Amino acid sequence: xxxxxxxxxxxxxxxxxxxxxxxxxxxxxxxxxxxxxxxxxxxxxxxxxxxxxxxxxxxxxxxxxxxxxxxxxxxxxxxxxxxxxxxxxxxxxxxxxxxxxxxxxxxxxxxxxxxxxxxxxxxxxxxxxxxxxxxxxxxxxxxxxxxxxxxxxxxxxxxxxxxxxxxxxxxxxxxxxxxxxxxxxxxxxxxxxxxxxxxxxxxxxxxxxxxxxxxxxx
Amino acid sequence: xxxxxxxxxxxxxxxxxxxxxxxxxxxxxxxxxxxxxxxxxxxxxxxxxxxxxxxxxxxxxxxxxxxxxxxxxxxxxxxxxxxxxxxxxxxxxxxxxxxxxxxxxxxxxxxxxxxxxxxxxxxxxxxxxxxxxxxxxxxxxxxxxxxxxxxxxxxxxxxxxxxxxxxxxxxxxxxxxxxxxxxxxxxxxxxxxxxxxxxxxxxxxxxxxxxxxxxxxxxxxxxxxxxxxxxxxxxxxxxxxxxxxxxxxxxxxxxxxxxxxxxxxxxxxxxxxxxxxxxxxxxxxxxxxxxxxxxxxxxxxxxxxxxxxxxxxxxxxxxxxxxxxxxxxxxxxxxxxxxxxxxxxxxxxxxxxxxxxxxxxxxxxxxxxxxxxxxxxxxxxxxxxxxxxxxxxxxxxxxxxxxxxxxxxxxxxxxxxxxxxxxxxxxxxxxxxxxxxxxxxxxxxxxxxxxxxxxxxxxxxxxxxxxxxxxxxxxxxxxxxxxxxxxxxxxxxxxxxxxxxxxxxxxxxxxxxxxxxxxxxxxxxxxxxxxxxxxxxxxxxxxxxxxxxxxxxxxxxxxxxxxxxxxxxxxxxxxxxxxxxxxxxx
Numbered sequence: 001x002x003x004x005x006x007x008x009x010x011x012x013x014x015x016x017x018x019x020x021x022x023x024x025x026x027x028x029x030x031x032x033x034x035x036x037x038x039x040x041x042x043x044x045x046x047x048x049x050x051x052x053x054x055x056x057x058x059x060x061x062x063x064x065x066x067x068x069x070x071x072x073x074x075x076x077x078x079x080x081x082x083x084x085x086x087x088x089x090x091x092x093x094x095x096x097x098x099x100x101x102x103x104x105x106x107x108x109x110x111x112x113x114x115x116x117x118x119x120x121x122x123x124x125x126x127x128x129x130x131x132x133x134x135x136x137x138x139x140x141x142x143x144x145x146x147x148x149x150x151x152x153x154x155x156x157x158x159x160x161x162x163x164x165x166x167x168x169x170x171x172x173x174x175x176x177x178x179x180x181x182x183x184x185x186x187x188x189x190x191x192x193x194x195x196x197x198x199x200x201x202x203x204x205x206x207x208x209x210x211x212x213x214x215x216x217x218x
Numbered sequence: 219x220x221x222x223x224x225x226x227x228x229x230x231x232x233x234x235x236x237x238x239x240x241x242x243x244x245x246x247x248x249x250x251x252x253x254x255x256x257x258x259x260x261x262x263x264x265x266x267x268x269x270x271x272x273x274x275x276x277x278x279x280x281x282x283x284x285x286x287x288x289x290x291x292x293x294x295x296x297x298x299x300x301x302x303x304x305x306x307x308x309x310x311x312x313x314x315x316x317x318x319x320x321x322x323x324x325x326x327x328x329x330x331x332x333x334x335x336x337x338x339x340x341x342x343x344x345x346x347x348x349x350x351x352x353x354x355x356x357x358x359x360x361x362x363x364x365x366x367x368x369x370x371x372x373x374x375x376x377x378x379x380x381x382x383x384x385x386x387x388x389x390x391x392x393x394x395x396x397x398x399x400x401x402x403x404x405x406x407x408x409x410x411x412x413x414x415x416x417x418x419x420x421x422x423x424x425x426x427x428x429x430x431x432x433x434x435x436x437x438x439x440x441x442x443x444x445x446x447x448x449x450x451x452x453x454x455x456x457x458x459x460x461x462x463x464x465x466x467x468x469x470x471x472x473x474x475x476x477x478x479x480x481x482x483x484x485x486x487x488x489x490x491x492x493x494x495x496x497x498x499x500x501x502x503x504x505x506x507x508x509x510x511x512x513x514x515x516x517x518x519x520x521x522x523x524x525x526x527x528x529x530x531x532x533x534x535x536x537x538x539x540x541x542x543x544x545x546x547x548x549x550x551x552x553x554x555x556x557x558x559x560x561x562x563x564x565x566x567x568x569x570x571x572x573x574x575x576x577x578x579x580x581x582x583x584x585x586x587x588x589x590x591x592x593x594x595x596x597x598x599x600x601x602x603x604x605x606x607x608x609x610x611x612x613x614x615x616x617x618x619x620x621x622x623x624x625x626x627x628x629x630x631x632x633x634x635x636x637x638x639x640x641x642x643x644x645x646x647x648x649x650x651x652x653x654x655x656x657x658x659x660x661x662x663x664x665x666x667x668x669x670x671x672x673x674x675x676x677x678x679x680x681x682x683x684x685x686x687x688x689x690x691x692x693x694x695x696x697x698x699x700x701x702x703x704x705x706x707x708x709x710x711x712x713x714x715x716x717x718x719x720x721x722x723x724x725x726x727x728x729x730x731x732x733x734x735x736x737x738x739x740x741x742x743x744x745x746x747x748x749x750x751x752x753x754x755x756x757x758x759x760x761x762x763x764x765x766x767x768x769x770x771x772x773x774x775x776x777x778x779x780x781x782x783x784x785x786x787x788x789x790x791x792x793x794x795x796x797x798x799x800x801x802x803x804x
Contacts, residue, residue, distance in 0.1 A: 009592060009593065009594065009596070009799075010502060010589075010592035010593040010799070011592070012799075012803055013795075013796040013797070013798060013803055016506070016795055016796075017510075018509070018793070018795060018796075019509060019510060019534045019535045019795075020534075021534035021535045022530050022531065022534050023529055023530050023531070023532060023534060023552070023553070024530065025529060025530070026549075026553060027521070027529050027532070027549065027551055027552035027553040028553040029534070029536075029537075029553070029555075050422065053371070054359065054360075054363075054371075057360075057363075058363055061363055061364060062364075065364050095549060095553075098549065099546065099549075099550055102545050102546035102548075103546050105545075105546070106423075106544070106546055107368070108367075108368035108388070108420055108422055108423050109422065110422065111422050
């Protein structure tokens with residue numbers, strides 16, 4: 001028989017000394033006088049991945065189950081055989097961006113991932129189908145935004161536009177007056193400015209010359 | 219001896235000398251899989267036969283790998299998980315396609331949450347039938363993608379051996395976790411003579427083990443200056459085999475230690491510096507220390523919500539040094555002021571070498587001892603009341619050797635086992651922490667028993683409801699003649715649910731009662747095990763002694779006080795320091 005028959009002791013919860021400090025929802029210690037929550041920020045992440053089946057769904061699935069908000073996601077081959085580049089636009093507070101980057105880096109097919117600077121070169125492609133009643137006016141706007149007419153008929157005109165997000169948004173606004181019937185946007189793709197590497201450790205390569213990943217990704 | 223073993227032994231005798239292990243010639247994808255397992259040093263695998271996995275089993279026929287057929291695939295996954303926890307190498311489980319694979323899912327998810335290294339091999343319908351909703355087809359890689367470290371669809375007999383080797387190595391690399399290889403039947407049956415190479419993790423998953431100099435230096439300075447330093451040892455200390463280094467660090471610098479529940483055993487719980495484990499049902503003194511530390515040195519923990527309570531009130535005065543091999547854990551839940559990415563042992567050694575002096579924490583240590591006195595782990599146990607579950611746990615602890623391996627299910631019994639058993643060594647406490655899987659205890663005991671040395675004792679502390687969930691595995695324990703003592707703390711409830719219903723749902727005990735529980739002693743006997751029922755304090759010691767003396771699976775059904783609750787308790791999301799000692803403090 002145990003000799004512990006006294007029951008639990010000690011001061012009750014409210015009688016115990018409690019510290020004055022607190023943390024915010026990101027687990028960061030905060031000054032009791034100053035509340036601070038990081039603001040959401042829109043940024044572009046670029047990842048080099050092994051081009052194996054299911055890699056895109058692994059990344060998309062990870063983002064979904066961890067409740068990260070992906071605005072757009074593009075994927076395509078690189079100059080290196082067997083590698084693809086995934087470009088994603090995310091909108092999260094800083095700790096969220098940090099976390100999505102690290103979680104994606106842990107996936108086995110991911111060779112390297114990095115966040116692009118503000119000066120990165122970004123572009124998006126959009127196809128727009130508008131009413132064909134004013135072909136001249138549509139053509140003028142298309143020219144104004146360096147677009148191309150892909151298909152023109154008596155009822156509809158389809159144009160192609162490329163450019164950065166702001167230009168595309170402006171162009172879409174301009175075409176609204178004709179009545180946009182359908183729209184298809186690819187989402188942004190991007191590369192780092194100048195000679196800077198888009199993804200940490202990224203080695204230049206040409207098709208047929210496989211490169212070795214040089215960074216620790218886990 | 220079974221027919222199968224006899225056949226293998228005869229074949230050995232005619233073709234091999236005694237010291238030369240049997241090795242199958244690689245002729246097919248399936249034999250390549252088995253060869254890869256042999257190359258990786260796999261000695262035991264747990265599984266259930268089935269259509270799509272039959273070629274692998276056929277290849278195992280001539281292997282020295284011991285295969286343990288479980289009653290259910292969930293049992294195979296838990297057994298492999300526990301085997302890995304005790305051994306320190308990945309456990310291996312096998313299942314067929316479709317329902318076999320989906321039955322593994324709970325066990326894989328469990329291993330994933332607890333960062334336990336495990337390799338699951340699943341059969342799959344032939345490649346040309348994949349996607350056709352063929353008989354027993356499930357998208358296993360799709361289903362298990364969120365709960366594995368990585369999974370593979372093995373599409374070629376020539377590469378499947380290397381894939382299995384890679385999956386095995388990846389499971390143990392860096393932060394451990396489960397991996398899975400889905401094996402379509404044509405890959406298993408397909409011809410190949412390719413010998414798999416050594417088990418190597420993929421190039422893209424090589425963790426940083428040696429931490430950055432600047433991080434080590436910053437952490438060392440922070441610890442030196444702390445007035446109330448506190449070490450928090452998580453499961454990563456145990457799984458990273460860093461226990462010795464971590465203990466030396468604590469002792470050399472005289473820093474008090476709390477652990478997480480998976481970190482139990484990282485520090486001897488009878489050491490004066492050890493404040494046991496913190497969190498929802500952790501000790502009052504551990505939670506007081508967390509609440510008042512000014513420098514929390516957290517090693518190998520992911521700051522689960524059962525540990526932290528409300529994020530806003532967790533260690534509110536503390537600068538946090540966070541050592542973890544997984545950079546994604548840094549600042550995921552609790553912001554790390556001083557992150558250190560690296561292997562636990564290496565990081566602690568480096569920080570220790572960098573420190574010029576120990577923190578001056580004499581007053582703090584004294585304060586921790588005061589809390590130990592103020593909030594002892596006690597329970598009221600007068601003899602005239604129904605049997606107290608805590609008493610049973612203490613009696614089991616007293617009757618067994620110090621290094622006994624304890625497995626548990628999930629619920630009140632799990633908390634009492636963790637609270638009232640004194641653990642002194644790592645890899646002795648095998649439980650389902652992150653996922654909280656009821657039914658984990660018995661199959662885990664089977665895995666632990668097969669991983670442990672013959673002279674080690676294995677005890678499973680289970681609850682009535684938890685035990686019922688995987689009770690069929692008792693047949694395996696009997697068939698394999700495994701010396702396991704199962705102690706059921708039977709209160710005829712899903713006890714933790716009943717406790718919460720009483721505390722937070724005004725006592726509406728909806729679907730919490732298990733009054734229809736079977737007579738477990740008789741059920742044990744029906745399975746071929748030994749069984750006892752214990753109702754009173756007088757019978758406890760004798761039943762334990764008899765059960766431990768019995769060389770085989772034994773079940774003691776302790777009828778304990780159905781009204782007993784688990785305290786201390788931190789309400790969900792509340793500050794750790796506000797733990798309640800009774801219902802009226804909640």
